[in-house]
């Protein structure tokens with residue numbers, strides 16, 4: 745199976761603090777892989793390194809076989825990696841449709857048509873996919889939290905990525921909206937999209953993921969099927985905060 749993303753021995757330091765310690769894993773085409781771990785484990789930092797917002801101290805990010813370590817965010821996006829953010833930030837004074845049109849335009853630098861000529865039908869299709877077609881004329885600032893999150897996904901998809909990074913799409917949502925988010929991820933999987941997901945809702949990640957990669961305090965502690973990882977003693981211990989200290993009786 746083709747490797748879309750490879751993380752090799754990634755280390756990130758902020759000053760004297762090492763927040764990612766020799767992390768390695770790979771994501772294959774069509775897979776959904778979730779990064780899990782308690783607060784401060786390093787999940788968002790890992791997303792930030794992949795998407796070019798944080799520089800790695802050492803190690804490599806390989807995308808579709810070529811190193812992209814240290815690339816600027818716009819270059820990473822145009823290479824085919826799109827991400828959503830924990831805090832959705834649509835353009836507030838633009839409609840949902842205009843938000844998607846901008847993303848479509850941004851994602852096509854080589855054959856960029858004038859903005860006015862970008863295809864509203866295609867924008868409608870992305871909005872339909874995330875369940876927002878009927879909100880296409882609603883301003884970004886008037887959408888609910890759940891709708892803004894879905895608009896983020898539509899904007900990310902509109903850049904036509906080969907890899908989608910979804911950061912906390914279910915945080916702060918009602919159980920109904922969490923379920924909608926899970927359905928959306930599953931529908932993207934059916935379309936063959938390769939996805940890396942960070943989410944605190946373990947029953948969402950377990951339900952939609954092929955594999956989980958568990959981090960704790962910047963280290964990868966285990967990876968494997970959701971069933972295996974969620975029952976792994978080190979994962980249970982990390983979530984319960986019951987780490988044993990070496991040397992203790």
Ligand SMILES: Nc1ncnc2c1ncn2[C@@H]1O[C@H](COP(=O)(O)OP(=O)(O)OP(=O)(O)O)[C@@H](O)[C@H]1O
Nearest residue numbers: 758761763781782783784785786787788789790944
């Ligand atoms: N710019 C920064 N400067 C210094 N320390 C940082 C910076 N960004 C993150 N950290 C620290 O790095 C560690 C990992 O943070 P990160 O946000 O990646 O964890 P996380 O697993 O995403 O946590 P959460 O689930 O709470 O979002 C934390 O201890 C955090 O305080």
